[in-house]
Amino acid sequence: MNAKHRKVILVITLCYTVLIFYFMFLAFGRAATVDRVTGYSFLFLPDAFFRLPGLSDLLHPTLMDVWALGNIAAFIPFGVLIPLLYRTGFFRYMILFILCILVLETVQALTLLGSFDINDVIQNSLGAAVGFGAFRFGYRTKKVWRNIAATCIAAIVLMIGIWGSFGIVDKAFTKELGPFIALNELKNSGINSSGTQRDSFRIGGQNVEPQYNAYSTEGQQTLTYTYTLGKKELFLYLNFGIPNQEDANGSISISADGQEYLSTSAEEPSDEPGMSSIYLQGANELTITLEGNVRIWDVGFREMRYTWNW
Known part of the structure; x- marks a missing residue:
């Protein structure tokens, strides 16, 4: 140069x-x-x-x-x-x-x-x-x-x-959301019921037909469902509401490892079903408590996983 x-x-x-x-x-x-x-x-x-x-x-x-x-x-x-x-x-x-x-x-x-x-x-x-x-x-x-x-x-x-x-x-x-897994596919460590009763019902003006599962108090005042998640990072999904022709009285409480993530109650008829998505990081024990006539259905989760771990 x-x-x-x-x-x-x-x-x-x-x-x-x-x-x-x-x-x-x-x-x-x-x-x-x-x-x-x-x-x-x-x-x-x-x-x-x-x-x-x-x-x-x-x-x-x-x-x-x-x-x-x-x-x-x-x-x-x-x-x-x-x-x-x-x-x-x-x-x-x-x-x-x-x-x-x-x-x-x-x-x-x-x-x-x-x-x-x-x-x-x-x-x-x-x-x-x-x-x-x-x-x-x-x-x-x-x-x-x-x-x-x-x-x-x-x-x-x-x-x-x-x-x-x-x-x-x-x-x-990079973690990505895995496929949807219905909650009833996990081992229920609390009671024998697994949420597999999927009879249709109406909420407000909508007809509800659960695809995966449905949970209620099964005629009791309060009922608790407990599942072991295995310390996974995931998003929990659920639908909830009180069916027509039932007393508009009920509540839902969802917690993981003692920490409450969702608490809602209803004293009036629902116009339409409610939906919720909850992020859980490293949660092990999931506890769902239902009270009154409230129902939840199609409850499941999508786990955050690395692509090589699928």
């Missing part, structure tokens, strides 16, 4: 660095919000940095989708420009780059123009690594334009590889 080319690359590097500084410290109205910030913000624990927008997300991208990709793509040029200016190995380059990003993130937080976010450090560094890899693959000849084209293609291929890898990792470590 002759002196003229080196000067051009140096000017491009400086201009691009100024542009990055602008986006890190001044863009998005950062300066105007400084007086409204009440304290420093330091986020040291990585959270969802493997989450990059999927193909379906790109059809209707949100600001967070653009931000996630931009955090990587914006720093790819440094992986090309710096090795062109200074002969350096990958590890030395990455150590210096990460130190610089840590300093900039700290300055962002201390000046109240942003926050120190370890997710940004990881994503920015990943972009710089992609750029360095693309440079190593692309710059193999003395023809400038061929090198530039090869580097761009290599960067795109590496980004697609990173995108796919992150998608796999995100899928593997």
Whole structure:
């Protein structure tokens, strides 16, 4: 590389660095919000940095989708420009780059123009690594334009590889809702009744036909159902109401491991069935107490599980 080319690359590097500084410290109205910030913000624990927008997300991208990709793509040029200016190995380059990003993130937080976010450090560094890899693959000849084209293609291929890898990792470590499991499929540790009586009834102007189960006090004043969930993270679903032609008097209480999550009572006829969804994290023993003429039906849950644990 002759002196003229080196000067051009140096000017491009400086201009691009100024542009990055602008986006890190001044863009998005950062300066105007400084007086409204009440304290420093330091986020040291990585959270969802493997989450990059999927193909379906790109059809209707949100600001967070653009931000996630931009955090990587914006720093790819440094992986090309710096090795062109200074002969350096990958590890030395990455150590210096990460130190610089840590300093900039700290300055962002201390000046109240942003926050120190370890997710940004990881994503920015990943972009710089992609750029360095693309440079190593692309710059193999003395023809400038061929090198530039090869580097761009290599960067795109590496980004697609990173995108796919992150998608796999995100899928593997993100919990999703499993299939619906009716409560009567679990072992009832409290009484013999399992809620399998599914006779139809009317509430208000609607005819109700339970699909999975139905629970009542079975002619008693109060009845309690107890189930062992096995310390699962899940969403519990149920429908409830008082059927027509029965006294409008009843209540429901749902608790897990001694903590109450739902308590409702009815003293007037229901116009329509009620529905409820309850989030339970690590619950072991589920207790459902019914009083009066209230009924619940199609009670079940969907467990939060990793895809590899299905």
